Amino acid sequence: MTSAPALEISGLGKTYAGGLQALRDVSLRIDSGEIFALLGPNGAGKTTLINIVCGIVTGTAGTVTAGGHDIVRESRAARRLIGLVPQELHTDAFESVWATVNFSRELFGLRPDTAVVEKLLRTLSLWEKRKDRIMTLSGGMKRRVMIAKALAHEPKILFLDEPTAGVDVELRRDMWQLVRGLRAQGVTIILTTHYIDEAEEMADRVGVINKGELILVEEKHTLMRKLGRRELTVQLQQSLSILPASLAGVPGLTLQASGAQLRYVFESHDENTDIPDLLQKLAASNIGYKDLHTGQSSLEDIFVDLVHRPVESRQ
Amino acid sequence: MSAGFNGRGIWAIYKFEMARFKRTLVQSLVTPVITTSLYFVVFGSAIGSRITEVGGVSYGAFIVPGLIMLTLFTESLSNASFGIYFPKFTGTIYELLSAPVSSAEIMLGYVGAAATKSVLLGLVILATAALFVPLHVLHPLWMAGFLLLTAVNFSLFGFIIGIWARSFEQLQFIPMLIITPLTFLGGAFYSINMLPDVWRTVTLFNPVVYLISGFRWSFYGTADVQVGISTTLSLAFTAICLVSIAWIFRTGYRLKN
Numbered sequence: 001m002t003s004a005p006a007l008e009i010s011g012l013g014k015t016y017a018g019g020l021q022a023l024r025d026v027s028l029r030i031d032s033g034e035i036f037a038l039l040g041p042n043g044a045g046k047t048t049l050i051n052i053v054c055g056i057v058t059g060t061a062g063t064v065t066a067g068g069h070d071i072v073r074e075s076r077a078a079r080r081l082i083g084l085v086p087q088e089l090h091t092d093a094f095e096s097v098w099a100t101v102n103f104s105r106e107l108f109g110l111r112p113d114t115a116v117v118e119k120l121l122r123t124l125s126l127w128e129k130r131k132d133r134i135m136t137l138s139g140g141m142k143r144r145v146m147i148a149k150a151l152a153h154e155p156k157i158l159f160l161d162e163p164t165a166g167v168d169v170e171l172r173r174d175m176w177q178l179v180r181g182l183r184a185q186g187v188t189i190i191l192t193t194h195y196i197d198e199a200e201e202m203a204d205r206v207g208v209i210n211k212g213e214l215i216l217v218e219e220k221h222t223l224m225r226k227l228g229r230r231e232l233t234v235q236l237q238q239s240l241s242i243l244p245a246s247l248a249g250v251p252g253l254t255l256q257a258s259g260a261q262l263r264y265v266f267e268s269h270d271e272n273t274d275i276p277d278l279l280q281k282l283a284a285s286n287i288g289y290k291d292l293h294t295g296q297s298s299l300e301d302i303f304v305d306l307v308h309r310p311v312e313s314r315q
Numbered sequence: 316m317s318a319g320f321n322g323r324g325i326w327a328i329y330k331f332e333m334a335r336f337k338r339t340l341v342q343s344l345v346t347p348v349i350t351t352s353l354y355f356v357v358f359g360s361a362i363g364s365r366i367t368e369v370g371g372v373s374y375g376a377f378i379v380p381g382l383i384m385l386t387l388f389t390e391s392l393s394n395a396s397f398g399i400y401f402p403k404f405t406g407t408i409y410e411l412l413s414a415p416v417s418s419a420e421i422m423l424g425y426v427g428a429a430a431t432k433s434v435l436l437g438l439v440i441l442a443t444a445a446l447f448v449p450l451h452v453l454h455p456l457w458m459a460g461f462l463l464l465t466a467v468n469f470s471l472f473g474f475i476i477g478i479w480a481r482s483f484e485q486l487q488f489i490p491m492l493i494i495t496p497l498t499f500l501g502g503a504f505y506s507i508n509m510l511p512d513v514w515r516t517v518t519l520f521n522p523v524v525y526l527i528s529g530f531r532w533s534f535y536g537t538a539d540v541q542v543g544i545s546t547t548l549s550l551a552f553t554a555i556c557l558v559s560i561a562w563i564f565r566t567g568y569r570l571k572n
Contacts, residue, residue, distance in 0.1 A: 054413040076319045076415040084413050090406030094338060095331075106327035107414045149410065 004068030006032045006157050006188035007053065013061030014048050014212075022048040024212045026062070030205075032156070035179065035189045037199035037220075039303050040209035046192040047087060049209070050159050054084045066157055080108060083155030087162040087192075089142050093135040097126055100134060101148045108153035120148050123178065140171045147178070158182060160191040164198060176202060196303055208306050216306060223302065230296050232275060234262040237288035244285050250278060324416040328424025329431075332398050336432050343432070344439055347386050351440045354382055355447045358504055369506050370537045375448040380531040381503030382444065383437050387465050388498055388523070390436050392490045395429035395473030400480050418564030422474060429470035430463070437462050451534075457542075458533035464549050465526055471556035478563055497523045507539045522548060 007030040014023040023045045030036045040046050051057040053064050055075060064071045069078040092100050101117050121127045124144045129137060134145060143163070150158060160179070164172045179189055179202060193199055199206055200220070207217040216223070239259035247253060252265040264278060282289060336343055358378055369377040402408040411421055444450060452458050473490075480486040501523030507515050518524055519540070529545025532538035538545070562568070 054409075056409050056412045076321070079413060079415040082413065084409065086406075086409050088406055090409055092405070092407055095334070099334070103327050103331055104410060106330075107324050107410065107416060109321040109323050109415055111323065 003032065004065065005029045006034065006067060007190070008065045009049075009053070009062065010064075011062035012049070012052065012059055012064060014045075014052060014057065015060050022212050023052070023059070026209070026212075026214045028207060028214060028217060030188060030190060032188050033183060033186050035183055035191070035202055035204050036207065037203035037205070038190060038192045038207045038209060039196060039199055040192070044209045045212040046209055047161055048212075050084070050161050050190070050192070054082055054159060055079055080153065081156045082159065083150035083153065083157070084159045085146050085150045085161060085163055087165065089139060089146065091134045091142050091145055094133055096131050096133055097121065097137075097145055097148075098130040100145065101152050104149040105152035110153050116154065117148075117152065120151055123181075124148050125174070140167050143167055143171065147175075151182075155187070157188045157190070160189065162192055162194060164193065164195060172198075208303060210306070224296070229265055229267055229301070230294060231266070232264040232278075233293040233295070234264070234282070234289045235291035235293075236260055236262065237290050240287070244287070246281050246285050247278075250274065250281070253278070319415075321416050321420050324414060325420045325424045325427070328411075328416075328421065329428045332394075332425060332428030333431065335398075336394075336428070344436070347390070347436050347440055348443050351382055351386070351443045352447075354378070355444070362504075369509070370535070372535050372537070373448065376450060376535075377506075377531075378504050379441070379444045379448065379450060380534050381498075381527050383440050383462070384465065384523075384527050384530055385498050385503055386440050387433050387437050387462070388469050388494050389490060391429055391433040391466050391469030392473035392476065392494060394432050395426055395470040396477035396480065396486055396490075397473075398425045398429055399474055399477035400486055403477075404483075418561065421564075422471075422560055426467065426470040426474050429473060430466040433466040433470065434462055437466065453536045454533040458530070461526075461530045461533055461545075461549070464553070465530070468549060468552050468556065471553065471560065475556060475559055475563070478568070494523075497521050498527075502527050502539055522552065525549070 007028070009026055009028040012023055012026040013021070015021045026045075026049060038046050038049070048057060052059040053066065053071060055071060066078040067081045069081070071078045095103070098117070098121075101121065102112055105117065106112060118127065121130055124147060126141070126144050126148060129141060134142060137145065147163070160175075163175055167175070176198075179191070183189060191199075191202070203220050205217065206220050206223055208215050236259070240255060241259055243253070243255050247262075250264070254263050254265075255261075256263050262282075264275070266274075355375065355378075358374075360375075362374065366374045368374065402411060416424075441450070476486065476489050480488075500518065501521045502518070503523075507518045507524060507528075510518060525540055525545040525548045528539040529542050529549065532542045532545070
């Protein structure tokens, strides 16, 4: 018998009253303990998807279950499992940090627990600020407060909507550490981010959403292997004005940097590259080189390529 | 929202709202006390010296129920509408909408706190009034009942206004332009029996008349309209507000989407 997935989304759609179709037939399964990164350009539907799952927006089609609980029919059970850190800094102004985090815990139906809240505030470096009014805190500290509020009821599924947007390096590093710590405790984490290196660093799987459609879901390493490209850069001893005839027909080979280097691009998954052949041709043409460098396209390159590539060529 | 009951969630909202009241305690209590005192000076002393009695009650004492009602209306509307509007304005409403609290529970938290504040203020004004005029409440249980029912009704109404409003201007619109005039024209400072027949008939279309009349009856046993009608209309108003709020949460009107 298999346990229920942390999140199961089937045929989810959202059409706003004005006719805007924010989500189209989105289906997705996220397992417990997974870190899932949802990528997409602005307005792609990431926040709408999160808001529907969390109960802030009503979907117009499809179903969602959290921990096996339907988010509409068993909303209480589903919502108790979910914590949300929204994209915008929505905080109270006049409440103290301590009061607002305790409020969040009780709002979810849990009895006050000073030990839990103290541990949370210490983890997020908020303990010294616990008596301060939220309005007196910096933006980064407010972001920490929002995370504390989302974790106050000890959720099993945590949504982080652009958690590191506009935060400093220290908080970003703390956030990554926190996410890893939560995952170690079995918490499922779904994050959206504009920093694709963040997804590359953190995520087990990546989903790409564009114009309301989930266009790809893939294990991160598989995605980079399947869709990534590698490149070889050859620093020439002497610049060339044009590619010699012996090299002109090699696919993916271009002359760059005013003729000072050659760039050879090939698919990551291609086992049979022509690198040895290329190097032999260089030697045969008496083209000397002083350095070689290989690189791999980043998740960012893949992401940009995916969202700008026509639909029919994404497969 | 699925079955179950989140009493702790209601309590959290209630405490949050009452904490806001405590933060502005001086402003919340002193303002109505000063305003009430001014009303007694202006209406009780200046006009009261010319109108000695209304329906066998001294004019100063006659206006006390109307003054309490005036504060109940405005404070209930203001507290409840601001309570739910502010999270919408700041964006913190996301937390309420994503928590395992039902619409009824959210309403109980906000309306309960707003009504509590209003009842407390009503009692403060009653105490203030007692400093100016000798007071005798003929039907204390009815008085408490009307006080509570009116506070709840106008808190419910304020809650609806807070959800409906898209700006601070809209938040003030109904209380300032509808409720306050209706209160002044609803017999707060006079008996509608003092009006010419035509205006008396027109006034009977003002729902506030029934609330003030019923409340005044609980003090002095005299009323412009039958107390049964006042009670029925108050309960009908409660029902209309509850149905409206249920519809708002079912459809997500101005909360979701």
